Amino acid sequence: MRDRPPSAPETSPAPGTRRRVVRLFTPYRAAICAVVVLIAAYSALNAAVPLLTREVFDRALFGPGGPDLPLLALIAGLAAAVACAVGVVDLGQTWLSARVAQRVVHGLRTEMFGRLQRMPLSFFATERGGEIQSRLAGDTAQIEYAVKDTLPGMLSGVTGSVVAAGAMAALSPALAGVALVLAPLVLLVASRSGRALENLSAVSQRARAELSSIVAERLSLGGVTLARVHGRRDDEAARFAAESERLARLGVRAGMVAQWVMSVGHVFFVLTPYLVFVAAGLTDGITPGTLAAFTVLQARLYQPLWQILHVVTEFRSALGAFERVFDYLDLRPEPEPEPEPEPEPEPEPGPGPRRSPASGPGALAVRGAGFRYPGAAEEDRPALYGVSLGIPAASATLVVGPSGSGKTTLGHLIAGLHPPTEGSVAIDGEEIRAPLPGRICIATQDPFLLQGSVADNLRYAAPGATMDDLVRVCRITRIHERITALPDGYDSLVGERGALLSGGERQRVALARALLADTPVLVLDEATSALDPLTESEVVEAVLAERAGRTTVMITHRFGVLESFDTVVALDGGRVVEHGTRLDLLGDRRGLYSRMVRAQTGA
Numbered sequence: 001m002r003d004r005p006p007s008a009p010e011t012s013p014a015p016g017t018r019r020r021v022v023r024l025f026t027p028y029r030a031a032i033c034a035v036v037v038l039i040a041a042y043s044a045l046n047a048a049v050p051l052l053t054r055e056v057f058d059r060a061l062f063g064p065g066g067p068d069l070p071l072l073a074l075i076a077g078l079a080a081a082v083a084c085a086v087g088v089v090d091l092g093q094t095w096l097s098a099r100v101a102q103r104v105v106h107g108l109r110t111e112m113f114g115r116l117q118r119m120p121l122s123f124f125a126t127e128r129g130g131e132i133q134s135r136l137a138g139d140t141a142q143i144e145y146a147v148k149d150t151l152p153g154m155l156s157g158v159t160g161s162v163v164a165a166g167a168m169a170a171l172s173p174a175l176a177g178v179a180l181v182l183a184p185l186v187l188l189v190a191s192r193s194g195r196a197l198e199n200l201s202a203v204s205q206r207a208r209a210e211l212s213s214i215v216a217e218r219l220s221l222g223g224v225t226l227a228r229v230h231g232r233r234d235d236e237a238a239r240f241a242a243e244s245e246r247l248a249r250l251g252v253r254a255g256m257v258a259q260w261v262m263s264v265g266h267v268f269f270v271l272t273p274y275l276v277f278v279a280a281g282l283t284d285g286i287t288p289g290t291l292a293a294f295t296v297l298q299a300r301l302y303q304p305l306w307q308i309l310h311v312v313t314e315f316r317s318a319l320g321a322f323e324r325v326f327d328y329l330d331l332r333p334e335p336e337p338e339p340e341p342e343p344e345p346e347p348e349p350g351p352g353p354r355r356s357p358a359s360g361p362g363a364l365a366v367r368g369a370g371f372r373y374p375g376a377a378e379e380d381r382p383a384l385y386g387v388s389l390g391i392p393a394a395s396a397t398l399v400v401g402p403s404g405s406g407k408t409t410l411g412h413l414i415a416g417l418h419p420p421t422e423g424s425v426a427i428d429g430e431e432i433r434a435p436l437p438g439r440i441c442i443a444t445q446d447p448f449l450l451q452g453s454v455a456d457n458l459r460y461a462a463p464g465a466t467m468d469d470l471v472r473v474c475r476i477t478r479i480h481e482r483i484t485a486l487p488d489g490y491d492s493l494v495g496e497r498g499a500l501l502s503g504g505e506r507q508r509v510a511l512a513r514a515l516l517a518d519t520p521v522l523v524l525d526e527a528t529s530a531l532d533p534l535t536e537s538e539v540v541e542a543v544l545a546e547r548a549g550r551t552t553v554m555i556t557h558r559f560g561v562l563e564s565f566d567t568v569v570a571l572d573g574g575r576v577v578e579h580g581t582r583l584d585l586l587g588d589r590r591g592l593y594s595r596m597v598r599a600q601t602g603a
């Protein structure tokens with residue numbers, strides 16, 4: 001289950017959303033005020049042009065005494081100056097809006113990325129890859145567009161309409177009244193269809209997220225291989241096509257609703273000038289110049305109205321995007337480790353040999369620890385429970401047990417990948433509730449290699465490592481020869497998730513990377529499972545021989561011939577059933593470890 005608040009339906013943004021959006025922009029209020037001023041200046045300058053048109057008609061061309069060419073030239077010069085000023089103001093406004101939009105979106109993106117990085121691993125086990133991608137890239141792009149284009153569009157629409165209406169009223173209050181009489185009707189139609197468009201946009205956004213989830217999962221190396229192996233390529237294509245067609249249909253519907261508004265508006269737009277002409281015919285003292293200026297202003301009145309309608313729709317769908325982003329920002333990340341924890345009392349050793357209290361760098365103490373995966377049913381037993389172990393510094397411990405007995409879970413608790421849901425795990429008296437880089441490292445069965453070279457991947461653990469360091473750890477994991485045989489040696493690329501290497505090679509590179517981290521504690525969770533048995537025991541023996549005081553906890557299924565361990569821990573059903581030296585446990589012929597060794601060696 002996801003540890004997150006349920007998201008509200010996308011068609012009705014939560015009441016807090018608008019307030020949160022406003023808060024996001026509060027730090028930029030100075031820039032936003034400047035944008036408003038620039039937009040007002042832009043609208044005012046634009047409104048000046050029709051007034052110049054009136055002067056052209058009434059004084060320069062058809063004034064008393066015939067055409068006045070010097071005046072016409074002056075007006076043309078003024079119009080050019082106004083046009084330049086409009087350009088400059090528009091540039092400034094665009095620059096400021098783009099800056100605010102980019103800052104806000106950059107802030108949201110980085111905060112979201114940071115928040116997701118700190119989420120418990122169970123979140124990534126349940127959340128779909130495409131969903132994260134869709135929110136981090138798709139929704140933020142929609143917000144960016146809304147802030148950069150939509151918001152200034154709305155402001156300039158409002159100021160443009162107000163200024164145009166004001167100029168019309170100044171020219172002739174009576175004609176202005178006639179020209180504005182249809183405006184409320186236009187707004188009504190638009191607001192109705194705006195809501196329909198908003199719903200369509202929310203549904204489209206969900207379809208888009210579904211589409212990117214399919215792409216992320218099914219067009220990965222593993223997804224494509226699976227589909228080929230099982231002959232399901234056509235089914236996959238059909239599933240994608242169905243979702244894509246849904247999106248396409250939604251797109252057509254949205255286009256039709258938008259066009260319907262435009263068409264209705266167009267009728268009003270064509271009709272209104274004639275209403276004005278009729279009114280002008282019935283009113284005394286309307287000059288041709290006033291009428292010409294009026295016609296231009298009318299266009300300036302209705303065009304911004306369309307802009308507002310369009311913008312309101314965009315903004316309402318951007319609210320949906322904001323909400324999906326906030327939904328991720330509200331996720332509860334794993335708590336950060338305490339800066340200075342209380343020292344832990346020494347643990348009671350679990351079943352097994354009595355040793356002197358473990359101390360020193362890398363001593364592990366597991367006290368009554370347990371773990372229940374989030375979402376597991378209450379009545380199910382926890383994956384791990386009541387585990388108490390003292391693992392002395394510099395020792396080598398083998399963890400064995402049947403599949404599903406909790407070995408990996410124990411390894412994850414020691415590595416701090418999950419905080420225990422009961423009891424505690426500590427290193428040198430300090431509780432482990434989160435990964436401790438530099439102190440504990442884990443190498444897993446399914447290692448993750450990043451795009452880049454072998455050397456890049458190794459140096460992820462120790463950016464300052466020299467070539468000699470890389471060679472040293474790669475010799476221990478018996479991968480050095482193989483790397484030098486690659487076309488570019490340590491600079492050879494490993495491909496997506498290391499796909500250009502074999503499974504065993506990937507594991508050995510990852511194990512070398514873990515060794516390079518040089519931590520006092522190393523957990524190996526079936527980290528050599530893809531190797532042939534001979535190489536595996538060679539690698540394991542070499543890792544143990546060169547551990548130089550490092551505490552090593554090794555989880556493996558193939559332990560039959562492994563002898564270099566101080567202690568063996570056997571898990572069954574989520575708890576420790578045996579804990580002792582190898583020879584002690586072998587002595588108990590009915591014990592789990594002893595039976596498993598016999599099963600493997602046939603002895």
Ligand SMILES: Nc1ncnc2c1ncn2[C@@H]1O[C@H](COP(=O)(O)OP(=O)(O)OP(=O)(O)O)[C@@H](O)[C@H]1O
Pocket residue numbers: 122125373374376383401402403404405406407408409410
């Ligand atoms: N992410 C998870 N969410 C829910 N349950 C899980 C999760 N991971 C493991 N489990 C369950 O917890 C139990 C212990 O799993 P764990 O991986 O620790 O076993 P294991 O001993 O390492 O098994 P194997 O030898 O097969 O790797 C299993 O019953 C498993 O189904």
